Ligand SMILES: O=C(O)CCC(=O)C(=O)O
């Protein structure tokens with residue numbers, strides 16, 4: 001593995017050029033807080049969503065969140081604050097291990113899973129200021145435990161429990177999203193197929209001496225159906241682009257952030273937006289987040305749901321298969337992968 005960002009952050013007088021954005025310095029970090037501009041990233045309460053007397057109102061909120069931001073936060077999702085802290089804790093403990101221990105689960109040169117950082121494919125590319133662990137957690141028979149951290153001891157059991165919880169929550173959210181569009185409740189679940197998968201990514205962003213010129217994660221939209229993000233409890237950094245303006249996603253310690261990925265944008269015929277987002281860093285504190293990407297069956301054709309195509313809303317996307325495969329090709333060329341599907 002190339003030098004970790006964690007190591008770079010310790011000996012940071014001369015940062016390699018390929019981390020530096022020349023156009024930085026114009027305030028990566030002074031994005032607006034949505035509340036400052038009087039608009040809010042909605043917070044959806046799962047209890048309200050599932051209780052008959054409040055569900056209609058909550059579904060309207062969800063619909064509005066997904067069509068304007070593509071982002072929302074959920075509370076009352078069933079996981080305790082103690083458990084979420086545990087997920088954060090085992091993740092942090094892994095990145096604190098000595099280098100030799102972390103390298104035991106290093107990503108293979110052409111592999112996908114394991115511990116590593118940004119894959120370098122060209123000299124022109126700007127690299128992300130982050131080290132990661134990327135793992136397939138679903139389906140069960142495709143878990144490759146060789147790529148999983150062996151330490152801390154409770155890493156595996158905690159991540160398995162967290163994945164199981166998010167699998168159930170994914171179903172709740174996809175059903176609610178379909179209902180909010182007056183579709184059959186299981187519409188998106190069916191479109192994702194029985195052979196869907198889930199990948200978890202632990203994002204570790206060390207402090208950086210020149211945070212106005214370096215990004216934790218470049219602007220991108222996710223290739224998932226939807227993505228769940230457990231934010232750092234204290235250090236912010238996630239920003240979302242809306243109407244050409246960057247907004248900070250505020251920290252709500254026990255909430256999960258959820259965003260639409262490109263594949264739901266396609267299925268919803270563009271009603272739900274897969275938002276462009278990025279991560280900024282800071283000079284003082286590390287930040288750690290845990291993203292879970294839900295991915296539809298790669299053999300299934302993803303296309304706009306028929307009921308969402310009509311005269312006033314013509315079809316906007318052509319069918320695509322193996323979107324995640326296309327995603328990496330486009331991303332590497334600096335293009336938005338969803339362009340591959342736009343008519
Ligand atoms: O770390 C974050 O706040 C966002 C992570 C993210 O966007 C991703 O992993 O795709």
Ligand SMILES: [Fe+2]
Nearest residue numbers: 220221222277
């Ligand atoms: Fe993302």
